[in-house]
Amino acid sequence: MLDLTEEVQIVVRRVWIAFIALLITIIIGTAGLVITEHLTISRAIYLTVQTVTTVGFGDIQAQTEAGHIFLIFLMLSGAGAMLYFAGQLMAFLIEGQLAGVYWRRKMNKKIEALEDHVIVCGAGRVGRQVVYRLRKEGAQCVVIEQKEELANELIAEGFLVINSDATHDETLNKAAISKAKGLISALPEDSLNVFVTLTAKGLNPNINVVARMDQPESEKKLLRAGADKVISPATLSGWRMAMSILKPISVEYLETVIHDHNIEMEMVELKIDEGSCLVGRTLLTSGIKQQTGAIVLAILRENQVISNPSAGDEIYQGDLLIVLGLRDQLHRLEELAADFSNCKS
Structure with a gap:
């Protein structure tokens, strides 16, 4: 066809x-x-x-x-x-x-058929980089853009686009917000991002909202509106530029690990569910490093963050492990966490 x-x-x-x-x-x-x-x-x-x-x-x-x-x-x-x-x-x-x-x-x-997708509001300079990264990571996304010219450009590139105002309930419902897992509000004005956040949380209280901010005083307003994470593109760009001068080799290494898909190095979040063979074991006895080669960078436990955990730190049910490794190493780790037969005493 x-x-x-x-x-x-x-x-x-x-x-x-x-x-x-x-x-x-x-x-x-x-x-x-x-x-x-x-x-x-x-x-x-x-x-x-x-x-x-x-x-x-x-x-x-x-x-x-x-x-x-x-x-x-x-x-x-x-x-x-x-x-x-x-x-x-x-x-x-x-x-x-x-x-x-x-x-x-x-x-x-x-x-309408999408589930667990990401809604991106705004396809300007920031929003466009967001959708490109989502596509590269294989995530399904819907873009909401009010300017017809920008919307048509993304449609020509194969994105799912709604040419409408993201602050309207009807528009977010068209983007299947009730089934979406996340929303990124990358509109150029902080006030619009606050309004989109309020609207999105009203339609789907469980959705994870990441909002863009330009003015520092807007962060508290966005958090009060329900944003789970507030990002300042200017702050991140400034940090990256400063570190590129002060620590160029370290920054280059991190960029290579994160952006170079030829290396196949990834960072993932591994949720420890009930019945996992890792529950009750320490990082040393879990066999994560020995059997998979992956590195546990941090453990998120409720409101506590354990950075650079030691070998004696125990893994509990409900923990979220932040893990760095090659794709095949992470795949082996998922199998290790889900299949008791792969666990060694």
Whole structure:
């Protein structure tokens, strides 16, 4: 099945072919009347257009036998070219609208079928980088952007986009917020991000909201509105630029680990569920390092954060382990945590 871009290209190509055919007919008709009737170019064009459009005011008459014969052929071919052009032009207008409606319906159905996706509000400089990173990480996302130009650019890149105002309840419901696991509000104004956060938490109290802020005094307002995390792009950029001067090698290493997918190094969050063979064991006796090679960077336990845990720290049910490792190491760790047979005493 053809997508919207291919359908539009085909229709536009047909319109251009019809226009060129009509233009060639007018040129040939003009030249023929100049030769057979010895008319000026302007009068020949006038009579040709009259004939092709079937208007026929009758103020110019053919005076020669050759002119009459030529006009007969011009009437037949010209009327055909004109009807073909008009038909293709109407097809472009009608099919273009129908294709747009079909594409929007298809996109809405895809959005309705999503679960555990991320909603990104705003596709400006920050929002666009967010959706690119989400796509690279393989996460499903829906973008809400009010500016039609930006929305169309992302649609052309294959993103699911809703061209509307993210502060409206109806818009967030269209983005299937009730089934979404997270929302990132990256709008350019702090007041809009506060409003989106309030609206999102009202529609889905369990959704994880990350909000952008530009002014430091907006952080408390966003947290009071329900944001789970508030990020300042200016602060992060400033820290990164300063560290790139002070500790360039360390920053380069971290960027390589995080962004270079050829290394396949990832950082994941591993939830320790009930029945896991890791419950009640220390990091040393759990076999995480020995059997998988992954490194536990921190343990999140309720409101407590245990950074750089020691080998004697015990793992409890409900803990969230922050783990760094290669993809195959992390895969082995997931198997170790879920399958008791992989645990060694």
